[in-house]
Amino acid sequence: MRPMRVATWNINSVKARLDRLLGWLESAQPDVVCLQELKCAAEEVPVAAIEAAGYEIAAHGTGRWNGVAILSRVGIDDIVRGLEGQPRFAEADEARVIAATCGRLRLWSVYVPNGRDVTDAHFPYKLAFLEALKSTAAGPAAGPAPFAVLGDFNICPSDDDIWDVEEWPGTTHVTKAERAALAEIESAGLTDVFPRALKHAWPFTFWDYRNLDFPKNRGLRIDLALVNAPCKNAVTDAWVDRNERKGKGASDHAPVVLELDL
DNA sequence: ATGCCGAAGTTACTTCGA
Numbered sequence: 001m002r003p004m005r006v007a008t009w010n011i012n013s014v015k016a017r018l019d020r021l022l023g024w025l026e027s028a029q030p031d032v033v034c035l036q037e038l039k040c041a042a043e044e045v046p047v048a049a050i051e052a053a054g055y056e057i058a059a060h061g062t063g064r065w066n067g068v069a070i071l072s073r074v075g076i077d078d079i080v081r082g083l084e085g086q087p088r089f090a091e092a093d094e095a096r097v098i099a100a101t102c103g104r105l106r107l108w109s110v111y112v113p114n115g116r117d118v119t120d121a122h123f124p125y126k127l128a129f130l131e132a133l134k135s136t137a138a139g140p141a142a143g144p145a146p147f148a149v150l151g152d153f154n155i156c157p158s159d160d161d162i163w164d165v166e167e168w169p170g171t172t173h174v175t176k177a178e179r180a181a182l183a184e185i186e187s188a189g190l191t192d193v194f195p196r197a198l199k200h201a202w203p204f205t206f207w208d209y210r211n212l213d214f215p216k217n218r219g220l221r222i223d224l225a226l227v228n229a230p231c232k233n234a235v236t237d238a239w240v241d242r243n244e245r246k247g248k249g250a251s252d253h254a255p256v257v258l259e260l261d262l
Numbered sequence: 263a264t265g266c267c268g269a270a271g272t273t274a275c276t277t278c279g280a
Binding site for chain 2: 012015016037039040063065114115116154168171172173199207208209210211212213214216217222242243246247250252
């Protein structure tokens with residue numbers, strides 16, 4: 001058994017955020033990082049700079065939106081892009097899932113569709129994506145090997161996971177349908193690892209750039225780490241690195257970090 | 263202080279995000 005530090009971070013453009021990413025890799029020393037919202041094609045990812053920092057990278061990106069990646073300094077094998085039966089939106093295959101085996105851990109980096117509005121076609125697309133996620137995850141979730149699904153789920157699991165649920169009447173991220181879809185995924189054998197907050201009462205992971213939301217701590221907990229039983233048994237600590245949300249050029253999401261004894 | 267939105271494609275504005 002040896003410690004392994006695994007993180008998930010919606011970076012909101014890997015190109016615009018490259019300096020922050022490299023600085024965070026140096027200061028936080030993660031072994032594996034799941035990234036979401038690369039906002040560029042896979043061939044435009046700044047691979048050389050990331051490799052120079054000591055990480056291998058597997059990326060899945062198609063253009064200006066979406067895009068996911070896994071960075072690892074403990075090996076990266078058996079890379080798979082997309083879900084079995086992943087739904088399409090506007091006849092496009094979106095880059096929202098990439099899987100790899102890093103050390104003893106099988107993990108996925110996932111960017112769940114936003115949903116936009118409950119009356120928008122993007123909302124049933126979000127629910128269909130979550131169903132495909134459950135179907136594809138069920139096998140490894142029930143298996144004997146450590147397995148984790150990490151990423152931006154765009155769902156607040158409970159009313160406590162938003163600063164004030166009354167502020168979002170009838171909107172996405174807090175509906176019964178989304179929470180039921182998340183509960184279905186968890187029923188396949190996955191547990192939502194609840195991280196420590198480094199400040200304030202609750203470990204929010206996202207704060208909008210607008211309206212002083214970060215200083216006022218008007219946040220959401222939507223970046224999650226779902227782990228199967230063998231992985232859960234290895235978790236020794238978890239936290240949200242809210243310090244990375246501070247300052248000029250920050251992403252609007254903070255990294256979620258897990259310590260595992262694998 | 264953590265501070266009033268930001269990225270990207272395109273070129274004055276649009277789409278997207280939560």
